[in-house]
Amino acid sequence: MKNVIKSTSRAINILLSKFDLKLDKINKDFDIFPLSNHQRDIIIEDLSNFYKNWITSQTVYTAQVDFDFRKKTEDFYLDWRKTPFNSQFGGSRFNNLLWLHLLSGTISPDIIIDSGTYQGASAWALQTGAPNARVMSFDISFDNLIFRTKGVEYYEHDWTEIPELNNVGRSTLCYFDDHLSQAKRLIEAAERGCELLVFDDDFPLSAYYHMAPDASVLPKIEFLLDKRIDSIEFLHWGNEKKSLSWKVDHELISRARERVAVTERLPSSSLITGIHQTPYRIVRTK
Numbered sequence: 001m002k003n004v005i006k007s008t009s010r011a012i013n014i015l016l017s018k019f020d021l022k023l024d025k026i027n028k029d030f031d032i033f034p035l036s037n038h039q040r041d042i043i044i045e046d047l048s049n050f051y052k053n054w055i056t057s058q059t060v061y062t063a064q065v066d067f068d069f070r071k072k073t074e075d076f077y078l079d080w081r082k083t084p085f086n087s088q089f090g091g092s093r094f095n096n097l098l099w100l101h102l103l104s105g106t107i108s109p110d111i112i113i114d115s116g117t118y119q120g121a122s123a124w125a126l127q128t129g130a131p132n133a134r135v136m137s138f139d140i141s142f143d144n145l146i147f148r149t150k151g152v153e154y155y156e157h158d159w160t161e162i163p164e165l166n167n168v169g170r171s172t173l174c175y176f177d178d179h180l181s182q183a184k185r186l187i188e189a190a191e192r193g194c195e196l197l198v199f200d201d202d203f204p205l206s207a208y209y210h211m212a213p214d215a216s217v218l219p220k221i222e223f224l225l226d227k228r229i230d231s232i233e234f235l236h237w238g239n240e241k242k243s244l245s246w247k248v249d250h251e252l253i254s255r256a257r258e259r260v261a262v263t264e265r266l267p268s269s270s271l272i273t274g275i276h277q278t279p280y281r282i283v284r285t286k
Contacts, residue, residue, distance in 0.1 A: 028086040029094045029275050046272045048073040051102050060262055060284050061196055063106040076101050079128065084146050085121035092177065092200065093277045095269045097125040100175060100198070104129035107196060109173040114138065115159050116178035120147040126175060127152050160188055170195040177201065183219045183256035190259040190285040202281040205229060209237035215246035221281050224257045261286035
């Protein structure tokens with residue numbers, strides 16, 4: 001039976017290759033994992049030490065560290081294994097979800113804004129990390145939502161459409177994974193009083209041609225930090241099939257820069273888990 005499936009898949013791939021397509025298996029994080037508890041514990045220990053070292057030494061925010069990092073990491077791993085959030089295709093993956101879980105727990109905000117619900121993974125990680133916070137998750141469509149976390153409020157529209165969030169106060173954590181201009185999101189959040197922001201898919205100027213599906217996602221936070229953007233009028237990218245461009249919005253970049261008090265790229269734990277995903281960026285606004 002397996003040989004038949006392989007032969008069929010090979011034939012389909014040959015056909016799809018003519019259209020630059022490929023039939024492939026959707027892999028999942030930790031599909032293969034240590035069968036020995038002792039070996040699993042090595043991963044848990046290394047992860048907890050890795051995340052704890054950064055959180056307790058960073059200067060972006062004052063961490064509320066009143067828990068056992070190792071136990072919290074192990075509990076997260078065991079709980080995550082029971083969720084449907086292990087696909088490697090789209091959505092936040094294990095490493096970054098653990099960041100959200102520990103960040104929300106050590107920031108201990110009153111309100112958490114989750115912009116970009118998608119399948120529901122980020123809302124789950126944020127809420128379980130800070131169960132006493134009010135967690136509000138936003139997306140313009142819930143077509144991809146596969147899991148609703150108890151205690152999370154879900155809104156099928158943009159977060160800026162909620163009047164009560166126009167002045168939320170500094171004890172608010174915002175997470176943005178909504179594939180819109182991060183500079184605009186930074187300004188929106190800062191104007192509403194949000195102090196700490198976490199951004200997914202923040203890539204450097206050198207990678208825009210590969211990472212930007214269109215101009216609507218630009219500029220990224222990394223662009224604000226790269227002074228070379230100041231001398232660029234247009235970004236152009238594409239191939240023989242399509243051509244894209246973005247007229248650099250220098251006024252927007254300048255306004256967004258003024259709102260950044262301090263920022264850091266979160267370190268990647270991919271060498272510990274073997275799971276690779278663009279690391280988050282955290283920003284404290286002013």
